[in-house]
Amino acid sequence: MSTAPTLRPDPGERPAELRWIPILAGAFAVFVALAATFALLTPRPDSMSERARLFENLGGEFTLTAHTGEQVSLSDFRGQVVVIYFGFSFCPDVCPIHLTLLGAALDRLGRRADRVQPLFISVDPERDTVEVLSNYVAHFHTGLIGLTGSQAEIDQVAAQYAVAHEIIREPGLDDYLVSHTSVLFVIDEHGRVVDLLTPDVTPDQLAAQLRPFL
Numbered sequence: 001m002s003t004a005p006t007l008r009p010d011p012g013e014r015p016a017e018l019r020w021i022p023i024l025a026g027a028f029a030v031f032v033a034l035a036a037t038f039a040l041l042t043p044r045p046d047s048m049s050e051r052a053r054l055f056e057n058l059g060g061e062f063t064l065t066a067h068t069g070e071q072v073s074l075s076d077f078r079g080q081v082v083v084i085y086f087g088f089s090f091c092p093d094v095c096p097i098h099l100t101l102l103g104a105a106l107d108r109l110g111r112r113a114d115r116v117q118p119l120f121i122s123v124d125p126e127r128d129t130v131e132v133l134s135n136y137v138a139h140f141h142t143g144l145i146g147l148t149g150s151q152a153e154i155d156q157v158a159a160q161y162a163v164a165h166e167i168i169r170e171p172g173l174d175d176y177l178v179s180h181t182s183v184l185f186v187i188d189e190h191g192r193v194v195d196l197l198t199p200d201v202t203p204d205q206l207a208a209q210l211r212p213f214l
């Protein structure tokens, strides 16, 4: 009398091809770990390029007048990391707070801040003359460059960086405010926008956000 063949596999025995699965899975896990380590350790150009692609429709070259009276172009700062903030010197609170934050974050970066060029672009060129800007930027950081230009030049640069700005007049008042986008643009050494930072953080937090780009 023959025993009926059983289809149940021996629990201790796995088909040969299945025996490879844990080995392959283990090898794959090691490969993933190595790839992740490699990605962290390799220089950043590739990931910077990927970041730049996220913002490829934003930013670009411009030439404006610095608070020193010189003509300054973004491309003058190739090889440096540029941080741009748009605002206006008559801004009662937001701009001074954000520029103070930027200056404090750069101080916390120590020598690494030598690689950073902070730029303040006025969205109020009518009042932000070279003289006004030169007094203004000195309050925030020794390296800060203030930039102004004709209204058409400013409108052009603001459009390139998608910065909204609008003059707000109160009835009966001569003075006016300018509502504007408040964001820090991080530009890499090739002149590409690689990040937008919201300046609603502490100086330590902003320094930590800038450090990976340096």
Ligand code: NI
Pocket: 087, 088, 091, 092, 093, 094, 095, 096, 180
């Ligand atoms: Ni402002």
